[in-house]
Amino acid sequence: MKKLSVLLGIGILGVLLISAKATNFCVDADHNPHVSNHNPFAEGLQIEMESANPDASEIVLLEEEEEVDLGFDTAEYLPLGFNAYEGMELDVEDIVILEDEEEVDLGFDVAPYLPENFDAYAK
Structure with a gap:
């Protein structure tokens, strides 16, 4: 009898769950509740593509000037008109490229x- 009442209870519960009507709250432009244009995967992919290929004009570079406190005034120890950045301009013609020539041993x-x-370097 106990098995019969458990089986009957499961059957009634199953019928109630099957007969329950679920409603879809997604509504498209035509107010059709059965059609949904919402695709979270496509939205996530779009956001990832936009972040992977940023436009150079959209990048904002923030530089924070760090101030170093040495505990004393450095101006007292430097000559008048001292500029630490004087002569720091880079000239392309001043760059010397050194190439190591490999010696080939056959x-x-x-x-x-x-x-x-025979001269291999003659023109």
């Missing part, structure tokens, strides 16, 4: 295989 002497007075 393991044998190549001179017998080349013509006489």
